Amino acid sequence: MSFRSSNLKPLWQQQNTDLAKLVVNSRESIGVRGRGLSVVSKVDETSQAKQLQQLHQLLIQPITDLLPKEANARVVFIPQTSLFLVPFAALQDSSGKYLIEQHTILTAPSIQVLDLTRQQKQRVETRNLASRQNPNVLVVGNPNMPNVSLKRGESPQKLSTLPGAERGALAIATLLNTKALIGNSANESAVVQQMSKAKMIHLATHGLLDDFQRSGVPGAIALAPSGKDDGLLTATEILNLKLNAELVVLSACDTGQGILTGDGVIGLSRSLITAGVPSVIVTLWAIPDNPSALLMTEFYQDLQQNSDKAQALRSAMLTTMKQYPDQPSAWAAYTLIGEAE
Numbered sequence: 592m593s594f595r596s597s598n599l600k601p602l603w604q605q606q607n608t609d610l611a612k613l614v615v616n617s618r619e620s621i622g623v624r625g626r627g628l629s630v631v632s633k634v635d636e637t638s639q640a641k642q643l644q645q646l647h648q649l650l651i652q653p654i655t656d657l658l659p660k661e662a663n664a665r666v667v668f669i670p671q672t673s674l675f676l677v678p679f680a681a682l683q684d685s686s687g688k689y690l691i692e693q694h695t696i697l698t699a700p701s702i703q704v705l706d707l708t709r710q711q712k713q714r715v716e717t718r719n720l721a722s723r724q725n726p727n728v729l730v731v732g733n734p735n736m737p738n739v740s741l742k743r744g745e746s747p748q749k750l751s752t753l754p755g756a757e758r759g760a761l762a763i764a765t766l767l768n769t770k771a772l773i774g775n776s777a778n779e780s781a782v783v784q785q786m787s788k789a790k791m792i793h794l795a796t797h798g799l800l801d802d803f804q805r806s807g808v809p810g811a812i813a814l815a816p817s818g819k820d821d822g823l824l825t826a827t828e829i830l831n832l833k834l835n836a837e838l839v840v841l842s843a844c845d846t847g848q849g850i851l852t853g854d855g856v857i858g859l860s861r862s863l864i865t866a867g868v869p870s871v872i873v874t875l876w877a878i879p880d881n882p883s884a885l886l887m888t889e890f891y892q893d894l895q896q897n898s899d900k901a902q903a904l905r906s907a908m909l910t911t912m913k914q915y916p917d918q919p920s921a922w923a924a925y926t927l928i929g930e931a932e
Contacts, residue, residue: 678923698926715835729789731796738750755880756842757795793887811823868929873926899931
């Protein structure tokens with residue numbers, strides 16, 4: 592076991608900032624404001640490289656000699672608080688190389704959760720082997736959105752539609768030989784019922800990252816109301832599900848409301864893992880439609896050829912990077928939590 596540390600004093604001594612602010616600055620430098628899809632009109636590439644290289648120097652440089660030399664070997668990061676929002680894939684070394692070009696990256700909220708995903712992987716494999724098959728794939732895109740009051744005292748407002756998410760979901764459903772749930776068919780009751788039977792789940796909709804219902808566990812997935820529910824599948828409700836999926840992809844567009852923390856992303860992913868899922872892919876911001884569709888299509892195509900989800904995601908990122916070479920905002924948002932296989 593090795594331990595390395597970084598000296599953070601120069602951040603506030605020389606730049607009057609701290610690590611959390613540096614994370615925010617690095618996201619803004621690649622064109623991502625806050626958590627939503629509010630993109631800076633013109634990205635300063637000099638500032639972008641500076642911010643990403645500074646984070647690399649603080650977080651990666653001290654452990655460079657410990658990292659594997661083989662690009663397909665996995666590196667698992669267990670970030671804390673605001674560090675969960677670091678775009679690790681986009682961090683650059685002094686030569687300008689992105690971290691994803693050199694390593695296959697996974698994340699986990701904690702050592703305990705990583706241990707839980709190992710257990711869930713064994714449970715899912717044993718169950719699917721016993722049943723001999725679990726072919727169901729659930730794809731959800733652009734549900735008929737619910738009305739949500741994001742702040743106490745505000746009148747509920749209907750969440751915006753996501754036509755790009757719908758097009759992406761239809762394309763992915765065709766690729767995976769299933770039928771996507773769109774509009775009213777993507778209601779909370781129907782989705783929850785199918786989630787318990789699915790081997791793989793892809794959810795392209797709004798993700799609400801705040802604890803707006805004061806439930807104690809932040810996070811909710813926007814679905815169509817069924818008449819029996821409000822259309823919001825909360826992290827707390829997910830905790831009570833029994834899932835047998837090997838993978839859940841939250842290709843979600845968040846609302847951009849509230850304080851910038853990793854808790855909401857962690858809340859949703861941890862709930863899914865606790866409910867039985869060993870591998871969860873989440874986005875750290877909303878990716879524009881075209882690169883998102885390209886990256887996700889590439890990911891599922893790669894996954895059909897290579898069962899290693901981390902390697903498939905890396906390959907999809909590298910392919911998308913070729914199309915958007917100077918735009919990390921187009922490909923670096925996706926992160927795999929939990930098990931690679």
